[in-house]
Amino acid sequence: MSSVPLIFDAPRRGRPPRHLADLDPSERREIVAALGLPAYRADQLSRHYFARWENDPARMSDIPVAAREALAPALLPPLLTPLRQLETDGGATRKSLWQLHDRTLVESVLMRYPGRVNQRGVNQGGTERRGTDQRGRITVCVSSQAGCGMACPFCATGQGGLQRNLSTAEIVDQVVAAARVAASGALPGGAGRLSHVVFMGMGEPLANYTRVVSALRRLTDPAPAGLGLSQRSITLSTVGLVPAIEKFADEGLGVTLAVSLHAPDDELRDTLVPVNTRWKVAEVLAAADAYAARTGRRYSIEYAMIRDVNDQPWRADRLGKLLSTRLAHVNLIPLNPTPGSQWDASPKAVEREFVRRVQAHGVAVTVRDTRGRDIDGACGQLAGQV
Numbered sequence: 001m002s003s004v005p006l007i008f009d010a011p012r013r014g015r016p017p018r019h020l021a022d023l024d025p026s027e028r029r030e031i032v033a034a035l036g037l038p039a040y041r042a043d044q045l046s047r048h049y050f051a052r053w054e055n056d057p058a059r060m061s062d063i064p065v066a067a068r069e070a071l072a073p074a075l076l077p078p079l080l081t082p083l084r085q086l087e088t089d090g091g092a093t094r095k096s097l098w099q100l101h102d103r104t105l106v107e108s109v110l111m112r113y114p115g116r117v118n119q120r121g122v123n124q125g126g127t128e129r130r131g132t133d134q135r136g137r138i139t140v141c142v143s144s145q146a147g148c149g150m151a152c153p154f155c156a157t158g159q160g161g162l163q164r165n166l167s168t169a170e171i172v173d174q175v176v177a178a179a180r181v182a183a184s185g186a187l188p189g190g191a192g193r194l195s196h197v198v199f200m201g202m203g204e205p206l207a208n209y210t211r212v213v214s215a216l217r218r219l220t221d222p223a224p225a226g227l228g229l230s231q232r233s234i235t236l237s238t239v240g241l242v243p244a245i246e247k248f249a250d251e252g253l254g255v256t257l258a259v260s261l262h263a264p265d266d267e268l269r270d271t272l273v274p275v276n277t278r279w280k281v282a283e284v285l286a287a288a289d290a291y292a293a294r295t296g297r298r299y300s301i302e303y304a305m306i307r308d309v310n311d312q313p314w315r316a317d318r319l320g321k322l323l324s325t326r327l328a329h330v331n332l333i334p335l336n337p338t339p340g341s342q343w344d345a346s347p348k349a350v351e352r353e354f355v356r357r358v359q360a361h362g363v364a365v366t367v368r369d370t371r372g373r374d375i376d377g378a379c380g381q382l383a384g385q386v
Contacts, residue, residue, distance in 0.1 A: 014104075016102075016167045018075070019077060028043075042075070050227050051228075080177060082096060084096075094187075096109070100166075100170060106174075108177070108201055110139075112137070113139070138178075138182045141200050142174040142197060142199060143171075143174065144204070145203025145207065148161070151274045154338075166203070166208065168218065172219065195233055199237055206238045213251055237258040238259060245290075250294070257300070259300070265318060268315075281322075307346045316355075320358040
């Protein structure tokens with residue numbers, strides 16, 4: 001079994017250039033003042049970036065040219081260089097491959113859900129949405145690390161190992177780039193506003209704890225401090241780093257916690273999610289329960305359906321029993337197989353029976369839309385090719 005590094009906030013290789021998204025408003029003003037410019041120029045620059053999703057100083061006409069030339073290298077250096085973009089679902093799903101300053105590669109995925117909900121409360125794409133109108137919902141899935149050190153064998157990112165943590169600004173810039181595309185009208189359905197962010201891309205967010213929490217504050221603080229997104233519209237996924245979950249509960253952030261469980265029993269989960277050898281299923285669920293009690297937010301159990309591995313009826317029953325008294329719901333994920341992998345998705349009939357058995361215990365179940373299969377939709381696949 002692969003070893004799992006359990007050091008949080010490991011050193012970054014090749015420190016990224018300083019960016020205003022790495023700093024709080026007072027720090028930005030101090031830097032601007034040190035350049036001999038009025039402190040309010042920091043707020044102007046921040047509004048362009050966070051409220052108008054603009055990162056090109058040439059378009060900031062309310063700031064004098066000389067000031068722009070001084071401010072841009074100090075607070076607005078380029079962070080993400082687009083290398084490749086793939087589209088599917090008629091352009092409603094876009095996967096981007098980005099190169100960072102040190103040639104590290106990361107991925108993000110932008111998705112628009114245009115359909116209404118039918119009378120049964122199921123999205124036209126097949127996902128239960130409980131009566132919510134999904135027109136205009138635009139979601140970006142972002143990476144928090146380049147690669148991942150959690151070594152889950154069915155995950156494309158985990159197969160490549162951890163390269164480095166992303167900086168706060170490198171995380172935030174993925175969201176700003178997505179908001180810019182959404183506002184441009186490039187997605188089917190015309191111009192819209194980015195509404196949701198999910199930390200389900202490359203990496204384990206809670207293994208890059210300090211920078212991820214800082215990024216969450218930039219995303220939720222109002223402009224000019226940040227993007228002003230609702231905390232309830234952000235989901236953070238974790239394989240179950242128990243001490244980090246416990247610490248995260250004290251941050252005062254009401255984001256949705258998603259626990260990548262993938263098996264209800266320790267014997268199998270030790271193999272599928274190697275960090276389980278450190279913190280067992282019971283400990284992970286107890287930490288998630290404490291988070292729910294502290295925030296009042298229901299958490300999600302992410303469960304990738306893997307053919308003949310974790311999709312047996314008895315495992316569905318065991319999962320239902322485990323969660324029947326908890327403030328949690330199950331999000332089943334049809335596995336997106338990676339090239340050369342021994343793992344495959346469960347047949348639909350098996351998936352439906354799994355859903356039925358979990359629901360029989362009074363647990364809510366959703367099935368995630370299977371978007372991006374034809375564009376290497378599993379995180380890490382595109383970067384792995386390059």
